[in-house]
Amino acid sequence: GDSVTQMEGPVTLSEEAFLTINCTYTATGYPSLFWYVQYPGEGLQLLLKATKADDKGSNKGFEATYRKETTSFHLEKGSVQVSDSAVYFCALSDGMTTDSWGKLQFGAGTQVVVTP
Amino acid sequence: NAGVTQTPKFQVLKTGQSMTLQCAQDMNHEYMSWYRQDPGMGLRLIHYSVGAGITDQGEVPNGYNVSRSTTEDFPLRLLSAAPSQTSVYFCATSKGGTGNYEQYFGPGTRLTVT
Numbered sequence: 001g002d003s004v005t006q007m008e009g010p011v012t013l014s015e016e017a018f019l020t021i022n023c024t025y026t027a028t029g030y031p032s033l034f035w036y037v038q039y040p041g042e043g044l045q046l047l048l049k050a051t052k053a054d055d056k057g058s059n060k061g062f063e064a065t066y067r068k069e070t071t072s073f074h075l076e077k078g079s080v081q082v083s084d085s086a087v088y089f090c091a092l093s094d095g096m097t098t099d100s101w102g103k104l105q106f107g108a109g110t111q112v113v114v115t116p
Numbered sequence: 117n118a119g120v121t122q123t124p125k126f127q128v129l130k131t132g133q134s135m136t137l138q139c140a141q142d143m144n145h146e147y148m149s150w151y152r153q154d155p156g157m158g159l160r161l162i163h164y165s166v167g168a169g170i171t172d173q174g175e176v177p178n179g180y181n182v183s184r185s186t187t188e189d190f191p192l193r194l195l196s197a198a199p200s201q202t203s204v205y206f207c208a209t210s211k212g213g214t215g216n217y218e219q220y221f222g223p224g225t226r227l228t229v230t
Contacts, residue, residue, distance in 0.1 A: 032218075034217075044159075044221040098166065101166070101210060101217055102164040103161050104217075106159040
């Protein structure tokens with residue numbers, strides 16, 4: 001079945017440092033890929049997405065590129081702020097059937113802590 | 117628009133009690149899902165619905181029941197609570213249709229079973 005693997009946390013960084021969170025996936029077909037962010041005590045918010053190979057999703061200074069050859073969707077940000085402290089989830093939807101449109105497969109999540 | 121709302125925000129149950137977690141959406145989305153979030157395990161799908169009157173099981177359905185009588189509401193019932201059901205529960209919706217796979221999440225219900 002489909003699966004998502006992302007690097008374990010916590011990842012601790014200083015403000016203005018470069019952030020990378022690795023995400024790799026296993027899926028049949030051509031899945032859509034997502035990054036969600038969860039701030040403390042809140043639900044998940046969609047951060048960015050990519051729906052086909054070589055697509056680059058971007059939002060709020062974060063970027064991720066859909067690499068089919070390496071089955072990866074790594075999240076990057078060039079200069080993090082304290083407000084970026086959160087848990088980040090990589091997820092996929094295979095989209096192969098109408099039934100799959102109501103489900104996402106998530107990675108375990110990576111906690112990011114940014115210190116001043 | 118309120119988006120996806122969940123009630124209650126917090127709940128404590130004793131083992132064997134039953135309860136219903138409420139989820140409502142005003143986004144007119146056909147697809148609704150329930151997930152549980154446990155440390156180190158990401159989110160796991162409990163049940164989902166592809167439209168009013170249609171539900172199906174996800175990865176971890178045991179001990180939970182759902183029904184969907186309207187597009188807007190998708191309640192999750194715990195039949196006889198167990199400590200293993202201590203978790204944070206999220207309801208999510210998606211529009212469906214080709215390319216519309218992203219889900220929108222409610223704020224969650226934190227459940228403790230003692």
